[in-house]
Amino acid sequence: MIEKHLxxxxxxxxxxxxxxxxxxxxxxxxxxLDHAFLVLTKDRYAKIIVVDNENHYRGQLSLAMITDRLLETERINVNKLNELTVADVMQTNTPVIQDPFDVEENLRLMIDQSFLAVVDHQDQFCGIVTRRELLKAVSYTLHEFGKDYEVMPKKQSDNE
Known part of the structure; x- marks a missing residue:
């Protein structure tokens, strides 16, 4: 549990x-996949959110996932870009959150993710929480803590 002042x-x-x-x-x-490849490349994203026609969160897609699907024994088959859809390649087992302000849970999940998808109770895609923004909040906290609080060590027991 994160200390209440922090x-x-x-x-x-x-x-x-x-x-x-x-x-x-x-x-x-x-x-x-052709469209997704262009979006990922043009916007220079490592991963992108996948939604359905009703804006429900469905997963994530990366250039590496696309490239892996295009690989054949000795070459890359770019024809598959038009033959396959995002649904054929996307990752569906990514963590999602409903509370973008649960810092403790988000920090735990951010260890292995660069961003977390935020969904509502009907899986509607609401936005993302990025590792960058959480790290900025942690940096702010570390730099500001001493301005508002004085830290005193706990009294040590006789056994220590």
Missing amino acids: QKLLLQRRGKFMIPASLVATVNVNNS
Whole structure:
């Protein structure tokens, strides 16, 4: 559990935690891999959110996933870009969150993810929480903590 004073400082930046869905590039599960490849390349994203026609979160897709699917024994088959859809290649077992302000859970999940998809109770895609924004909040907290609080060591027991 995060110490309550640290939590308070971390949450001072809560307004920047989530990037709303309207500002996040996505691809549709039915898009061709060709389209997804272009979006990922043009926007220089490592991974992108995948949604369905009703904006439900469905997974994530990366250039590496696409490339892996195009590999054959001795060459890359670019014809598959038009034959396959995002649904054929995307990753569906990525962690999602509903509370972008649960700092402890988000930090735990961010160890292995560069961003987390935020969904509502109906799996509607709401936005993303990025590792970058959480690290900025942690940095802020580490730099500001001493301005508001004085840290004293706990009294040591006689056995120590």
